[in-house]
Amino acid sequence: MYIEGAKCIRCNKEWQISEIRYQCPTCQGNLDIAYNYKALRNNYPKTSFRQNKLYSIWRYLPFLPLKKIPKRPLQLGWTPLYPVPNQYGIKLFIKDEGRNPSGSLKDRATAIVLEAAQEAGITHLTTASTGNAGSSLACLSASMGIETTVFVPDKAPEAKIAQMCIFGTRVYSVIGSYDDAYDLCIRASNLLGWYNRSTGYNPLTREGKKTCAYEICEQLDWHVPDWVIVSVGDGNILSGLWKGFKDLYGIGYIDRLPKMVGVQSFASNAIALSVRSAQNKASIDIKSVQASTIADSISVNTPRDGVFAVNAILESRGTIVEVTDEKILMAIKTVAQRWGIFGEPAGVACVAGLEKLWEDGTLKSGEVVVCIITGNGLKDVGSALKASLNRVRVIESKSDLTQVLRRI
Structure with a gap:
């Protein structure tokens, strides 16, 4: 890995990766991971991508906080x-x-968090979500056999809840807003030791x-x-x-x-x-x-x-x-x-x-x-x-077909 450390975007304090997990220990600001650009430039010239046949997010492994390319069945990234x-x-x-x-960009984030968790031997992850992050964590964790728990607001769309449930994650619907679900998720992860994927909170x-x-x-x-x-x-x-x-x-x-x-x-x-x-x-x-x-x-x-x-x-x-x-x-x-x-x-x-x-x-x-x-x-x-203003037309019998077609 070409990581140099992490920097707080609020107080600008710099940290070694081994010293941090989520937010800045000093001010609880979000962290930004820093890379050695000179080393990346010298070892991975732009022309090196011409020979790279791995059309997924893993083609960019040197620029990511992971040690090796995961062997996963799902296609991640390289979207049209x-x-x-x-x-x-x-x-x-x-x-x-x-x-x-x-079905969303959130899979890019989830993939990195899951792989980092697996490298660290973590077995249970959680996230707060309006829907997509939870669906993403449920989907990708199912392909890896990792246990997950998701906190969503009670107004999250039914289709997104269905995604989470069918992939086998544990879902908690929180009466209130996404922010309420977010706060409960952080509290649960602190109490139970689950690794937290939540947006912004986790720099990955x-x-x-x-x-x-x-x-x-x-x-x-x-x-x-x-x-x-x-x-x-x-x-x-x-x-x-x-x-x-x-x-x-x-x-x-x-x-x-x-x-x-x-x-x-x-x-x-x-x-x-x-x-x-x-x-x-x-x-x-x-x-x-x-x-x-x-x-x-x-x-x-x-x-x-x-x-x-x-x-x-x-x-x-x-x-x-x-x-x-x-x-x-x-x-x-x-x-x-x-x-x-x-x-x-x-x-x-x-x-x-x-x-x-x-x-x-x-x-x-x-x-x-x-x-x-x-x-x-x-x-x-x-x-x-x-x-959509394009409503479904009903044909009650074969005899209706001619009349329906005349109205087209």
């Missing part, structure tokens, strides 16, 4: 990046993360999600997009993407960085409020809201990786966009009918944000833009039905 037609005059690409084993989640940025650049032949747009809840996906791009820049694989765009619902906009109140990293103050959005995956009162996410937007000279739940529902239909990709509400929020950026003149003709669909639409079919 589609160039798609659009009316904006930009070069638009859609990264479909719904192709991962459990960011390490898994950064592989999405690696793929985007490699799939674009190491060209850097002008803009990367993704939905934001806790902030961990946005922070992971930014970490990935900065890794590539630090190693020397790319010569510039993209502008990062976070998209939130007006009904869950803590990151947006925090961005607008901050002038620089030192002044970041993470706000809290009472979140209630149809995009359950990004419905968060207090973002658990907020400081890193806000800093990603500030440092990249990007922006934050707020959209209505109605626009998110419309984006489900737009993405499906225009490009043939089925995304859940949080997954397609990036496209709702894209449209707003174009309308306000932020995007310029000819720019390269990547939108990341973070989760598959089958995770929330109820929202898809609300978004």
